[in-house]
Amino acid sequence: MEQIFFFVFAAIALVAGVLLVAFRNPVYSALSLVAAFFALAGLFVLLNAYFLAAVQIIVYAGAIMVLFLFVIMLLNLGHAGALERVAGKYRRVAVVLLAAVLVAQLGFMAGRHWAGTPVSDEAPLFTDNVNAIGKLLYTRYLFPFEVVSLILLVALIGVMVMVKRDRGGGESRSR
Amino acid sequence: MLTVVILIILFPLAGAAVNGLFGHRLREASGYIGAAAVGLSCVLSLRVLLWVAGGGELNENVYTWIAAGSFKAAVGFQVDALSTIMIVTVTAISFLIHIYSFGYMRNDPGFARFFAYLNLFVFSMLVLVLANNYLLMFVGWEGVGLCSYLLIGFWYERKSASDAGKKAFIVNRIGDFGFLLGIFLMVSYLGTVQYTEVFAKAPLLLSTGVATAIALLLFVGACGKSAQFPLYVWLPDAMEGPTPVSSLIHAATMVTAGVYMVARSNVLYTLSPAAGTVVAWVGIATALLAATIALVNTDIKRVLAYSTVSQLGYMFVGVGVGAYTAGIFHLFTHAFFKGLMFLAAGSVMHAMQDELDMRKMGGLLGKMRVTGVTFWVGALAIAGIPPLAGFWSKDEILVSAYRSGNVAIWALGVAGAVLTAFYMFRLIFMTFHGQPRDRHLYEHAHESPYNMTAPLVSLALGSALVGFVGVPPGHGWIDAFLSDTAGAAHHPASGGLSGGMLVGISILAGLLGIGFAYRMHRAGRLGAASSNALHGLLVRKWYVDEIYHAVVVRPIHRLSQALARVLDAMVVDGIVNGLGLLVKGSGWVVTRFQSGNAPTYALWMVIGVVAVLYYVSGN
Amino acid sequence: MAVPVTYYLILSAMLFAIGVTGVLIRRNAIVIFMCIELMLNAVNLLFVTMARYMGSGSGQVFVFFVMAVSAAEVAVGLAIIIALYRNRQTLDVGEVNLLKW
Numbered sequence: 001m002e003q004i005f006f007f008v009f010a011a012i013a014l015v016a017g018v019l020l021v022a023f024r025n026p027v028y029s030a031l032s033l034v035a036a037f038f039a040l041a042g043l044f045v046l047l048n049a050y051f052l053a054a055v056q057i058i059v060y061a062g063a064i065m066v067l068f069l070f071v072i073m074l075l076n077l078g079h080a081g082a083l084e085r086v087a088g089k090y091r092r093v094a095v096v097l098l099a100a101v102l103v104a105q106l107g108f109m110a111g112r113h114w115a116g117t118p119v120s121d122e123a124p125l126f127t128d129n130v131n132a133i134g135k136l137l138y139t140r141y142l143f144p145f146e147v148v149s150l151i152l153l154v155a156l157i158g159v160m161v162m163v164k165r166d167r168g169g170g171e172s173r174s175r
Numbered sequence: 176m177l178t179v180v181i182l183i184i185l186f187p188l189a190g191a192a193v194n195g196l197f198g199h200r201l202r203e204a205s206g207y208i209g210a211a212a213v214g215l216s217c218v219l220s221l222r223v224l225l226w227v228a229g230g231g232e233l234n235e236n237v238y239t240w241i242a243a244g245s246f247k248a249a250v251g252f253q254v255d256a257l258s259t260i261m262i263v264t265v266t267a268i269s270f271l272i273h274i275y276s277f278g279y280m281r282n283d284p285g286f287a288r289f290f291a292y293l294n295l296f297v298f299s300m301l302v303l304v305l306a307n308n309y310l311l312m313f314v315g316w317e318g319v320g321l322c323s324y325l326l327i328g329f330w331y332e333r334k335s336a337s338d339a340g341k342k343a344f345i346v347n348r349i350g351d352f353g354f355l356l357g358i359f360l361m362v363s364y365l366g367t368v369q370y371t372e373v374f375a376k377a378p379l380l381l382s383t384g385v386a387t388a389i390a391l392l393l394f395v396g397a398c399g400k401s402a403q404f405p406l407y408v409w410l411p412d413a414m415e416g417p418t419p420v421s422s423l424i425h426a427a428t429m430v431t432a433g434v435y436m437v438a439r440s441n442v443l444y445t446l447s448p449a450a451g452t453v454v455a456w457v458g459i460a461t462a463l464l465a466a467t468i469a470l471v472n473t474d475i476k477r478v479l480a481y482s483t484v485s486q487l488g489y490m491f492v493g494v495g496v497g498a499y500t501a502g503i504f505h506l507f508t509h510a511f512f513k514g515l516m517f518l519a520a521g522s523v524m525h526a527m528q529d530e531l532d533m534r535k536m537g538g539l540l541g542k543m544r545v546t547g548v549t550f551w552v553g554a555l556a557i558a559g560i561p562p563l564a565g566f567w568s569k570d571e572i573l574v575s576a577y578r579s580g581n582v583a584i585w586a587l588g589v590a591g592a593v594l595t596a597f598y599m600f601r602l603i604f605m606t607f608h609g610q611p612r613d614r615h616l617y618e619h620a621h622e623s624p625y626n627m628t629a630p631l632v633s634l635a636l637g638s639a640l641v642g643f644v645g646v647p648p649g650h651g652w653i654d655a656f657l658s659d660t661a662g663a664a665h666h667p668a669s670g671g672l673s674g675g676m677l678v679g680i681s682i683l684a685g686l687l688g689i690g691f692a693y694r695m696h697r698a699g700r701l702g703a704a705s706s707n708a709l710h711g712l713l714v715r716k717w718y719v720d721e722i723y724h725a726v727v728v729r730p731i732h733r734l735s736q737a738l739a740r741v742l743d744a745m746v747v748d749g750i751v752n753g754l755g756l757l758v759k760g761s762g763w764v765v766t767r768f769q770s771g772n773a774p775t776y777a778l779w780m781v782i783g784v785v786a787v788l789y790y791v792s793g794n
Numbered sequence: 795m796a797v798p799v800t801y802y803l804i805l806s807a808m809l810f811a812i813g814v815t816g817v818l819i820r821r822n823a824i825v826i827f828m829c830i831e832l833m834l835n836a837v838n839l840l841f842v843t844m845a846r847y848m849g850s851g852s853g854q855v856f857v858f859f860v861m862a863v864s865a866a867e868v869a870v871g872l873a874i875i876i877a878l879y880r881n882r883q884t885l886d887v888g889e890v891n892l893l894k895w
Contacts, residue, residue, distance in 0.1 A: 102807070111800055
């Protein structure tokens with residue numbers, strides 16, 4: 001049962017990933033990425049990470065992808081004229097081969113270390129997953145947590161500074 | 176007392192720094208600063224002299240200069256009888272010459288620069304004589320060499336002057352090379368350069384062969400600095416410098432550094448009688464060679480220069496036969512009378528509008544009483560006429576040579592004394608007596624100002640009187656004073672001629688020379704051209720310069736040119752151009768990567784990651 | 795039936811490699827950016843897998859941090875893309891060769 005779910009979700013994720021790369025239209029790419037995120041959320045559930053599965057859907061599939069689509073629309077990249085040129089043929093072949101080598105290497109290493117080991121089949125790690133993560137966040141990882149909040153604040157301010165149009169006269173605008 | 180010693184050294188340095196840095200603003204004042212700095216040193220040196228005469232002695236390290244493994248070299252000073260005699264001589268003569276320079280260098284655009292160099296010289300010389308180890312001595316040694324170079328080429332816009340400076344520097348380099356090798360040998364065998372340790376260990380650790388090697392290498396250095404055969408050629412050319420410089424550096428002080436060094440290293444020379452013999456023979460050969468050249472030269476300063484070389488030869492005879500005290504004594508008296516004669520010659524030049532050729536002078540005594548009389552005093556002193564200073568010291572050297580068994584050297588020394596008296600009085604008769612040969616110059620001649628004549632008088636008094644520190648011969652104050660440090664080897668008067676007879680012969684030699692000069696003067700043959708072959712040989716200075724040119728200079732020139740054509744053009748340029756091409760080529764290759772295209776960079780990064788993973792997974 | 799760890803790891807590696815491929819062959823800055831997100835998620839999957847395998851909560855906390863940082867990164871990155879588009883009227887990274895002097 002678990003294996004079936006795994007293969008289904010894995011297949012969705014892989015296909016969505018390939019489509020993400022293959023689509024010429026950025027809107028389609030974005031939608032396939034959403035699909036990949038959903039599949040990953042399903043895998044998180046299989047791994048008993050319920051909280052993260054929820055966050056994955058809310059933050060990634062929800063907030064972040066909406067932001068992407070919003071920018072795509074804003075810049076009006078969906079129309080046919082905005083279709084990008086892709087890299088040359090040789091380069092594409094080379095990159096795919098390189099990716100294959102990468103997978104082979106990582107797979108080889110994984111296989112050597114964990115061949116056949118099942119993901120722990122004991123009782124679910126946390127009966128109360130959200131509770132456990134919350135505890136960890138506010139005890140052991142309190143400092144990184146605060147740092148992350150600071151990063152978000154900095155990003156917030158940085159984005160506003162960067163995107164704000166300079167209204168104080170055209171001269172100071174770059175170009 | 177250490178503070179006093181350091182102050183003695185630092186005053187001239189401070190003077191040099193002030194004059195060197197602010198000289199262009201100070202103008203006249205730079206002379207006062209320079210003279211005051213040396214004057215203070217002089218006063219303090221006399222204070223040290225009193226202290227040392229009262230039994231004081233000092234040997235202290237101030238600062239560890241080099242510490243490498245077990246080898247240590249310090250900046251340290253040794254004050255004993257030997258160094259005290261030297262600092263007193265140096266500072267006293269320097270002070271008088273500074274005063275003289277006021278008058279002599281007035282109106283020279285390089286007035287401040289001159290005093291800066293002169294002070295720097297005094298500083299270096301004091302370091303040289305006060306150092307308590309060979310390495311620091313070498314620092315002073317190089318310092319005086321540098322100052323000598325700067326001052327010979329002081330009027331650098333004159334090509335002959337800058338050439339003479341270079342000649343002095345290069346010839347000195349050869350000597351310094353020997354000196355350095357000697358120090359290296361000392362370090363490798365004894366592991367130290369400090370005098371006290373070297374002299375304590377040398378008799379225990381050195382075989383006679385090694386001791387001879389060290390002593391001879393040090394003597395090579397002394398030959399360069401003190402203008403001994405075959406490295407004497409720079410000194411006559413050094414007369415291109417201002418006369419006070421010739422007087423101070425190239426007569427009274429710097430050129431005696433070699434004698435000082437040999438006397439300082441007397442333990443090493445005692446260990447190696449062979450080295451001592453070499454020193455004595457080189458000394459006497461130089462003394463005769465230079466004296467013969469001086470017989471015919473007509474340039475007033477060059478005659479004095481050759482005379483200096485000759486007298487330095489006598490000093491080396493003294494230290495070579497083991498009579499270190501006699502050598503230092505002669506150094507001491509020579510500083511006075513030779514300094515005096517140079518200054519007097521400068522005074523003559525001053526009066527004769529920088530004319531150096533004695534054939535245009537004559538009869539100047541009437542116009543320049545002070546200069547003439549003081550020159551007479553100096554000449555009598557160098558000719559060895561009692562009771563002037565030169566008599567006592569030169570006699571002591573000759574007696575020591577005789578007593579040490581080197582009768583041949585003694586005989587040659589006496590012959591040299593005849594020559595010395597002759598060329599000196601030839602100079603006097605040609606310059607101060609007889610009829611003026613150049614009416615025009617004679618009319619304009621005048622006595623020099625007081626600040627030039629005062630040092631002349633002081634030095635003349637010195638030349639007349641300082642000899643008495645060595646009276647009675649062999650047992651005077653200076654012998655007792657130096658007996659500890661310079662370890663005078665006393666040879667008992669056994670057999671042969673008695674002391675009185677030796678002295679008598681010396682005096683006779685001097686009188687003979689003077690008488691001969693007088694006869695030729697009366698006959699009007701002084702300075703006359705001669706077709707005599709020997710005369711010609713002497714005028715060309717035994718062709719030594721020509722021989723050097725043919726044997727050393729020309730082959731080196733040829734070799735350099737050949738090297739320039741082959742080695743430089745092909746090997747060196749080839750390497751340089753090849754490197755250039757290599758860099759250019761590799762730059763071309765690397766720029767292929769620097770496309771500025773971010774995806775390409777990312778691609779290379781991933782290739783790198785794959786490569787690293789391959790390496791990691793392999794392990 | 796339990797799923798072996800290896801499966802998850804290989805899946806993660808494949809997703810990562812797909813992301814790399816996208817970054818290297820696409821020229822649209824936004825798409826490249828999305829591919830980077832996919833790579834980040836591949837790593838997240840690895841973290842969660844190992845957290846499960848080792849029975850530790852820390853892995854999940856790290857994923858949480860990764861998500862937060864990537865949210866910040868997306869915000870900043872998209873702002874850069876907008877600024878870039880405003881100045882150059884293109885998102886083709888091949889055209890943007892500011893790194894070359």
